[in-house]
Amino acid sequence: MMAEALPLPDTGSTTGDLTEQVVRVSAFYASARGQVFAQLLAACVEDQTGAAYFREYFLNGRRAAITQLWQRGVARDDADADIAIDDVIDILFGPLIFRRMTGHYALTEEHARRLAETALRGLAPKPG
Helix, strand or coil: CHHHHHCCCCCCCCCHHHHHHHHHHHHHHCEEEEEEHHHHHHHHHHHHHHHHHHHHHHHHHHHHHHHHHHHHHHHHHHCCCCCCCCHHHHHHHHHHHHHHHHHCCCCHHHHHHHHHHHHHHHCCCCCC
């Protein structure tokens, strides 16, 4: 459902694409479906079989989608190919999951854009 609800953006820039995706994922996590996601994620802590299933049928697909955005940016020469995609994904989307699970910070569009902007200042520019 998340893949259908969150088609990959194509804004013409890596920063724009990733920012838009952070906003979309944040909105998904803030929705009723996001509540189900949080419950599934929490259950994975104690259920190793469920965690493996979650990684295979949910997480791997979402990570592949973000990898596609990053590779598109590398091809456009506005993303650094030397930055590990796993780090990019965890830096951008990990805070959303943390915020969803703890409720310590609102999952609003404004906050999602600010989070993406803050993270991408250090991720998107190529050295030199």
